[in-house]
Amino acid sequence: MDIAIIGAGINGLCIGWELAKAGHGVTIYERDTVVAHTSSASSKLLHGGLRYLENGEFRLVAEALQERQAWFHRAPTLAKPLRLTLPIYRHSRRGRPLIALGLWLYDRLARSRQTPNHTWLSAAEVVAQLPELQPQGLRGAFQFWDGQMDDRQLGHWVAEQTRQAGATLLERTPVAAVSPDGRLRLTDGAEMHYDQVINAAGPWARHLLRTSAIDSRHDLDLVRGSHLVLNRPCRDACILEVPDDQRIFFVLPWQQGTLVGTTEVREDHPPGAAPTPPQPSAAEIDYLLRAYNHYFTQPAGHQDIRTTFAGLRPLVKSAADPSRATREYVLERHGQLTTVFGGKWTTACALARKVRQQVEKATPVALPVSTKGTTGGPEPTPRHANAR
Numbered sequence: 001m002d003i004a005i006i007g008a009g010i011n012g013l014c015i016g017w018e019l020a021k022a023g024h025g026v027t028i029y030e031r032d033t034v035v036a037h038t039s040s041a042s043s044k045l046l047h048g049g050l051r052y053l054e055n056g057e058f059r060l061v062a063e064a065l066q067e068r069q070a071w072f073h074r075a076p077t078l079a080k081p082l083r084l085t086l087p088i089y090r091h092s093r094r095g096r097p098l099i100a101l102g103l104w105l106y107d108r109l110a111r112s113r114q115t116p117n118h119t120w121l122s123a124a125e126v127v128a129q130l131p132e133l134q135p136q137g138l139r140g141a142f143q144f145w146d147g148q149m150d151d152r153q154l155g156h157w158v159a160e161q162t163r164q165a166g167a168t169l170l171e172r173t174p175v176a177a178v179s180p181d182g183r184l185r186l187t188d189g190a191e192m193h194y195d196q197v198i199n200a201a202g203p204w205a206r207h208l209l210r211t212s213a214i215d216s217r218h219d220l221d222l223v224r225g226s227h228l229v230l231n232r233p234c235r236d237a238c239i240l241e242v243p244d245d246q247r248i249f250f251v252l253p254w255q256q257g258t259l260v261g262t263t264e265v266r267e268d269h270p271p272g273a274a275p276t277p278p279q280p281s282a283a284e285i286d287y288l289l290r291a292y293n294h295y296f297t298q299p300a301g302h303q304d305i306r307t308t309f310a311g312l313r314p315l316v317k318s319a320a321d322p323s324r325a326t327r328e329y330v331l332e333r334h335g336q337l338t339t340v341f342g343g344k345w346t347t348a349c350a351l352a353r354k355v356r357q358q359v360e361k362a363t364p365v366a367l368p369v370s371t372k373g374t375t376g377g378p379e380p381t382p383r384h385a386n387a388r
């Protein structure tokens with residue numbers, strides 16, 4: 001099939017890679033450049049998402065843990081295991097038994113031989129390992145494993161794999177409208193026709209449907225997340241509760257500095273208006289500094305901030321509280337058009353496999369001999385027959 005993908009964020013790229021490997025002709029249209037938006041503004045974690053267990057998202061956590069391992073295998077120099085410390089204080093809202101249960105489940109779901117199971121450290125052991133952590137009220141800490149990557153670098157690596165698999169990647173090529181019969185119109189007026197079109201425009205996916213006059217059953221909850229990078233080294237990655245809040249935040253080693261994040265601020269855009277790339281607000285920066293200073297004995301101020309950045313989570317609309325909104329993804333079909341709602345960086349390849357299954361189920365297709373693993377059969381389809 002000839003397939004067009006809109007968006008070269010991690011979801012669009014992984015879908016393109018998966019479909020090109022299966023022998024389809026793939027063209028990816030990106031309005032800006034590869035991973036220029038949400039996919040380079042993440043917390044840089046390849047993780048199952050321990051906190052999603054609280055929301056009962058067991059399927060998602062199990063899949064994300066498997067995908068975390070898959071990234072370690074796929075790109076071992078760019079995706080690495082990361083040990084996280086989760087301190088428990090006298091005032092912690094989640095006590096030791098609850099966290100122990102969550103981590104026991106996390107280890108079971110991960111079924112990983114590459115990362116060790118979680119451990120418990122006494123308060124004295126924590127202080128010896130992380131002397132910069134506030135010792136007052138400290139009861140001890142759990143240590144467990146997830147993964148870390150440079151989202152921009154890994155995203156560019158995926159883009160290169162996608163190209164090598166035969167896909168065409170067109171940057172600075174915005175799509176103005178799509179249609180359920182496989183048509184696609186660029187902003188310069190050019191019109192093309194494909195066997196299948198995949199709308200992977202992330203936070204802009206719903207807007208693209210609206211401007212194409214297509215109703216959808218699902219909606220997006222656009223939730224801004226901000227980070228700051230402090231100009232100081234970070235010895236150990238920590239996951240901590242925001243004081244006076246149910247939320248958690250991360251303190252992570254990042255490019256010889258310390259990455260602190262993130263926030264969850266719902267963005268409302270007037271109907272019909274395209275979401276604009278977000279900026280961290282002064283209130284979010286103060287919130288993150290306050291949270292950091294609550295736990296670390298050497299306080300950080302504005303003068304310690306190297307840089308800040310923000311991204312817009314394209315979450316499937318599901319809950320009043322953005323913290324509780326599902327991190328699952330949903331595929332919605334309109335004829336030959338499939339739209340991706342939601343998703344995580346970590347699970348982008350799992351999502352891509354589901355898109356491929358859905359697309360191939362929709363239209364009977366003769367694949368090239370090499371990808372079918374059989375001899376004989378139909379002539380290979382051209383690698384990229386391009387748009388009709």
Ligand SMILES: Cc1cc2nc3c(=O)[nH]c(=O)nc-3n(C[C@H](O)[C@H](O)[C@H](O)COP(=O)(O)OP(=O)(O)OC[C@H]3O[C@@H](n4cnc5c(N)ncnc54)[C@H](O)[C@@H]3O)c2cc1C
Pocket residue numbers: 006007008009010011012029030031032033034035036037038039040041042043044045046047173174175176200201202203204205208223224225226262310311312313314342343344345346347
């Ligand atoms: C603050 C924050 C922290 C996060 N942390 C993590 C984490 O640690 N681990 C994790 O697994 N996930 C994390 N996520 C989630 C993850 O980053 C996102 O789920 C993922 O990056 C979404 O990718 P995407 O491809 O759907 O969207 P995007 O990366 O935004 O890509 C969509 C692309 O579509 C393009 N586009 C839009 N409209 C058009 C058009 N009309 N024509 C052509 N192109 C178009 C855009 O330019 C953009 O490049 C985080 C998200 C945020 C916001």
